[in-house]
Amino acid sequence: MLNPYRTHTCGALRLGNTKEIVRLSGWVHRKRDHGQLLFIDLRDHYGITQCVIDTESPYFREAESIKLESVITVVGRVVERTPETANSHMATGEIEVVIDEITVQSRADILPLQVNSNAEFPEETRLKYRFLDLRREKMHANMVLRSQVIASLRKKMINQGFLEFQTPILTASSPEGARDYLVPSRLYPGKFYALPQAPQQFKQLLMVAGFDKYFQIAPCFRDEDARADRSPGEFYQLDFEMSFVTQEDVFAAIEPVLYEVFVEFGTGKTVNSLPFPRIPYAESMLKYGTDKPDLRNPLVISDVTDVFRGSDFGLFSKAIENGAVVRAIPAPSTAASPRSFFDKMNDWAREQGAGGLGYIVLSQEGAKGPIAKFLDEDRLQKLYTLTGIQGGDAVFFVCDKVKVAEKLAGLARTRLGEELDLLEKNAFRFCFIVDFPMYEYDEEKKQIQFSHNPFSMPQGGLEALETQDPLSILGYQYDIVCNGTELCSGAIRNHLPELMIKAFTIADYTQEEVETQFAGMLSAFRFGAPPHGGAAPGIDRIVMLLADEPNLREIVAFPMTQKAEDLLVGAPADVRPEQLKELHLKVVLPPTKLPIG
Secondary structure: OOOOOOOOOOOOOOHHHOOOEEEEEEEEEEEEEOOOEEEEEEEEOOEEEEEEEEOOOOOHHHHHHOOOOOEEEEEEEEEEOOOOOOOOOOOOOOEEEEEEEEEEEEOOOOOOOOOOOOOOOOHHHHHHOHHHHOOOHHHHHHHHHHHHHHHHHHHHHHHOOOEEOOOOOOEOOOOOOOOOOEEEOOOOOOOEEEOOOOOHHHHHHHHHOOOOEEEEEEEEEEOOOOEOOEOOEEEEEEEEEEEOOOHHHHHHHHHHHHHHHHHHHOOOOEEOOOOOOEEEHHHHHHHHOOOOOOOOOOOOOEEOHHHHOOOOOHHHHHHHHOOOEEEEEEEOOOOOOOHHHHHHHHHHHHHOOOOOOEEEEEEOOEEEOOOHHHOOHHHHHHHHHHHOOOOOOEEEEEEEOHHHHHHHHHHHHHHHHHHOOOOOOOEEOEEEEEOOEOEEEEOOOOEEEEOOOOOEOEOOHHHHHHHOOHHHOEEOEEEEEEOOEEEEEEEEEOOOHHHHHHHHHHOOOOHHHHHHHOHHHHHHHOOOOOOEEEEOOEHHHHHHHHOOOOOHHHHOOOOOOOOOOEOOOOEOOOOOHHHHHHOOOOOOOOOOOOOOO
């Protein structure tokens, strides 16, 4: 039976179709009135075809009145365009369709945003009318890319022998580090389900169940504020787990998958070869000032505390006596820069809450700058050796307690890399960050807590937990980072009940709390659990990098606003009183502040 809407898509016709009578359906993308002729660009999912109708046609008035984005069906003859009117930028650019008939399937109202334009529109408008926003060429291409990337990831995991499982969406609250979305239970008054922050416990239970290799494209839910690289509410990850593996086995499974996907969809950008570099956390914090280093930036931070220890530069030497460190950030080929360049960097540092950045310039006349005169030749030579700077370079300094110095030095490295245009172009640079601290000290709560993943295996096992300073214990935990974006966290898991209980008690959990919160997992571990581990690369961030978009909003079909609102469907929203009654709930709103005066 002949399809009543189309014989071809709007991206299918070529010169070989010349003289054929065809039927096309789509949206009116653009109209151009050339007097005796009216041109209509007709668009569907597959492409655009130019259609033309002249004033003699009985359908001309209909065609003239149709608004942009109306849906129409045209019947007509395919003809070759003249050489001067052919469009080499369109796949269908060598032909056009001379319209014999037009049927209007759906008329469009006046548009709140232009679909045939790359003009910027307010976020509120774009998200309220997301169905229109997604018709735009760039957004449409991003959604297609997302689908293709997920399909490629799924295929690559299956080819490695992974089985795809779906884990529960309604589950129990778990200490993943973020705020849960809670779902009240109708059948159990006063009790709540939680939407999973990740399928952590379930994927481990699948290993205990003996499935060996699991994966899924998993939805995750976290009630946290939006960021450019994190959507409020929900996100998706390539969640996977493996049994009887070491950390390197996990790396060997995911490295080729990410490498091949970024080669496949990276539009010619280079990807660093396998294996990806393994960088210990402590080294990353020292050299790059972050555990998410952008390796396209060639600048490397150095610890130059000993250069200033006991020096005549009292500001630094006294701070060092009180536990501070000094970090040096090189600025290559800037010695001849005007004073304003250095002043600008100092102003920027003050905006970050620091006192400023000290610096030394290494010119032909020797070391110059506000600090140089306080360092003798031996100290200067040591500085040159540690930082690798040479004639024509400058070096900036940060002096503060370790964590503060690391952060500011890392920000300064990024700033200089961008200011000096040092970042490698058209490249994806991956690395693994390994050997994360198992614990950290919360200054606010005055207690030790997990620093990364509470279900990780501590390096050194039970002996380390019982004999070492908790803050010195490292975990078999790792992140995958690409171009300064964290794509993935993972770990070798703690699969031994007594070891897991000990790990949690160090983080101020009682054994009773551990037994209650992780009853299912502990019970499973007591019936024989294999050593296992895995990771979970973020789908949204992978696609964001491949699409070269600065914000996740551009690669998610129906995102929420920065305030976690869905303007399209009107969520969150009030619910009917009878719904609250069924759930045994009462809404208690926060008090409204009255105006003063």
